[in-house]
Amino acid sequence: MDAQLFANLVKEISSGKQLPDALYLHKDAFSVLPKTLKGFIPAVAQALNIDDNDWNLVKLFKKEFRLSLLHYPDFYTDSYPPLKQSLNVDLAKLTHKITLYSDSENPPILHRKEAMILADNPHYDTFCEITKEGENAGLYENSRLIGFKRSWENIITRHGYELVDGRLFRSSAVIQPEDIGIDRHKTALVRHELSAPMKTLAKYGYLEGSYSIFDYGCGRGDDLRELEAHGLDALGWDPKFQPDNEKINSDIINLGFVLNVIEDQDERLDALLGAWELTDRILVVSVMLANENYISQFKSYKDGVITSRNTFQKYYAQSEIKAYIERCLQENVIAIAPGIFYIFKDKQLEQHLLQNRHKRAYKWQYLTAPEPVNEDQARILFAKHQQLFESFWLTCLTLGRCPANNEFAQTEKIKEVVGSNKKALQLVLKWFEEDELKTAETMRKEDLLLYFALAMFEKRKPYTQQPEDLKRDIKAFFDTYKIAQHQATELLFQIADSALIESLCIEAEKLLPAGKIDFENGQPHALTLHKDFITLLPLVLRVYIGAALQMYGELDDIQLIKIHIHSGKVTLLGYEGFYDSPLPQLKERVKIKMADQDVDFFDYIIEEKRPLLLNKIDYIDDTFDDYKKQKAFNKRLLKDLIKVGGLNISKLQLEALLHEKNVKINKYKLIRLQASQLL
Structure with a gap:
């Protein structure tokens, strides 16, 4: 196989996802490949000891003798699957490179998967539907942004959609991009700052959101993470860390500290010319500067030196690099700072800068600002803003998670003090108990499971119509709506397990502040409790x-x-005077039969015949206003009444018993009557 034959064979392929310089094809569609190429691709993988399970797509280059074997393990299960591994093979130079994306926060993703398989593939129609959804939603209007996971998710959100189980749904409310006020937080550490050239762009107002940005040689992507945190249109490429990213035209191209690490002068020139070709408005070039005394301490190599870390560096003088750029690009070069230069393709923008460069000064506000550098600084910061952080902590406990910007009223103040809600949470956890937050998280998760389980009874609105705070909860506690639904379904099934219900009722009686189990024939029959204690029950009983x-x-x-343990019933009891009388009167009883989906109502209209709750003390605790009075009342009353017939009597029956004992009830007191009072 030579370069010409390879090019001819690739040219014959009409299937696959066709791009100007390459085509993508899934392994399942290899039947359309020319016979020679069909055998050649697996042979390359075998020669490089790449397991057949570690690649499922091939990228064939049209203008180069090169191919890439790509591994998208979720190709058939994820609507926009992320790249896990790529093997780039330069067949001309007989070299290859493997890049892993398993730990990447923003890996490349696939679109239009139907183009990579054949029409008879059982997934073809579904893939077509997924693509059509995106087109109808207008998500493909700016194709430069769609190739990376984080950028794609931002596009979906900005267009007012949610990605639920891989499909697009209209959100009930669109999350607006955050204001990117250019105010740098004064406590930010240097290692979290933007790079020097990016700082200059912020200073002159080019990071307000009006310009697309491409970082040519982005390294590990530190600048990109900060820019994306502000909702900016920012992408990047790097030969080591992001080699599979496409190099694309943008308003601003940042060639930051790239030229000085390329030892080959021809490659250095290619990098500068390549960056300029991608530039639509401004090219920013930055290099390392040094004088002869500093350079002399290193070993010379070509036109640079080998540093103590065994890396190449070409140190420049300010005038030297300026002249070099002007000579190569034949353009005006504007020195912005030592080692930092702007070259404008947009000449009106160039003049605007020259006229106003000293009039505007923006400071960057760090969304990724770090926590204080040491415990003393953190302690001082906390003491200074204690009320703010305590209020923030209470909000975290209420939500069971870190609040979003619109979920804490003083978020703007938090940003001024520490940078973001996330950083504030890291800080307050140094003073408050993390176990409290974990408990709050568990409680919130249980509440959500209860919510979803009960939703199955009344066919509530689907997830896409739920409010934004609920969507955040789902993401925080379950990751996906599908997982939440699955757990809720399992929970709902458990209420039919009578043995489980019995054990949980016995456990609940021990743990609740008040409540009582009734027995029949020596077996637990029902657990009765006050409605205030429902939230303290085990989750299954709450669902019950x-x-x-x-x-x-x-x-x-x-x-x-009253929870009936073995019959699948619940009885509700309504009393008159429950909170201000020692002997509440039953006026309403409701029996709910879940198996029959039936409800029976029993009203006690005649006041004298209403059953009295003689053991109210069993169902209240010291949080009730009349607890102490009720306890004293029951201690005396029940001692006498148990001897004469038990607890289940009406008001009329009680009055007769009291009359026999010469006793009258006055509020929470038992008063013995004198002989004259009995007449």
Whole structure:
């Protein structure tokens, strides 16, 4: 196989995703390849000891004797699968390079997958639908941004959509891009700052959001992360860390500290010319400067030196690099700072800068600002803003997670003090108990599971129509809506397990502040508790009660709930005078039969015949206003009444018993009557 034959064979291929310089084809579509090429590609993989399971797509270059074997393990299960590994093979130089993306926060992703398989593939129609969704939503209007996971997610959000289980749904509310006020936080550490050339762009107002940015030689992507945090249109490429990213035209190209690390002068020139070709408005070039005394300490190599770290560096003088750029590009070069230069293709913009460069000074506000550098500094910062951080902590406990910007009223103040809500959380965890937050997280997750389980009873709106805070909760606690639904379904099934319900009721009686289990024939029959304690129950019992209440409604006039352990029933008890009388009167009883989806109502209209709650003390604790008075009342009353027939009596029956004992009830007191009072 030689370069000419390779080019001819690639040219014959009409299938696959066709780009100007290359085509992509899935392994399952190799039947359309010319026979020679069909055998050649696997042979290359085998020669380089690449397992057949470690690649499933091939990228064939049209103008170069080169191919790439790409591994998208989620090709068929993810609508926009991320790249896990790439093997780039230069067949002309007989060299290859493997790049791993497993740990990348922003890996390349695939679009238009239907073009990479054949029409008879069972996934073809689904892939077409996915692409059509994106087109209808207008997501492909700016194709330069769609090739990376984080950028793609930002585009989806800005267009008012949510990605749910790989499909696009209209959001109930669109998250607006954050204001990128250019105010640098004064406590930011140097290692978290923008690079020097990016700082100059911020200073002159080019990072306000009006310009697209491409970082030519982005390294590990530190600048890109900061720019993306501000919602800017920023992409990058690097020969070592991001070699598979496309080099694309942008308003601003940053060639930051690249020229001085290339030892080959021809490659150095190619880098400068290549960056200029991609530039639509401004090229920013920056290099390392040094004088002869500094350079003399290193070993000379070509036109530069070998440093103590065994790396090449070409140190420049300011005038030297300026003259070099002017000579190569034949353009005006504007010195912005030592080692930093602007070259404008947009000449009007160039004049604007020259006229106004000293009039505007923006400071960058770091969204990725670090926490204080040491404990003393952190302690001082916390003491200075203690009320702010305490309020923030309470919000975290309420949500069970770090609040979004619009979920904490003083977020702007947090940004001024420490940079972001996320950094604030890291700081407050130094003073408050992390276990508290974990408990709050567990409680919030359980509440959500309860919510989803009960939603199955009343067919609530699908996830795409839920409010934004709920979507954040789902992401934080379950990752996806599908996982949340699966866990909720399993939870709902557990309420049919009577053995589990019995054990949980026994456990609950021990843990609740108040409540009582009734027995029949020596076996647990029902757990009765006050409605204030429902939230303290094990989650399965909360679902048990909640499922029953879907057939009843709110508990406004109900005080006690009885969980029938073995019959799948719940009884609701409403009393008159529960909170201000020692002997509340039962006026309403509701029996909910979940298996039959039926509800029975029993009203006690005649006041004298209403059953009295003689053991109210069993269902309240010291948080109730009348707890102490009730405890003293029951201690005396029940001692006498148990001897004469038990607890289940009506108001009329009680009055008769009290009359026999010459006793009268006055509020929470038992008063013995004198002989004259009995007449």
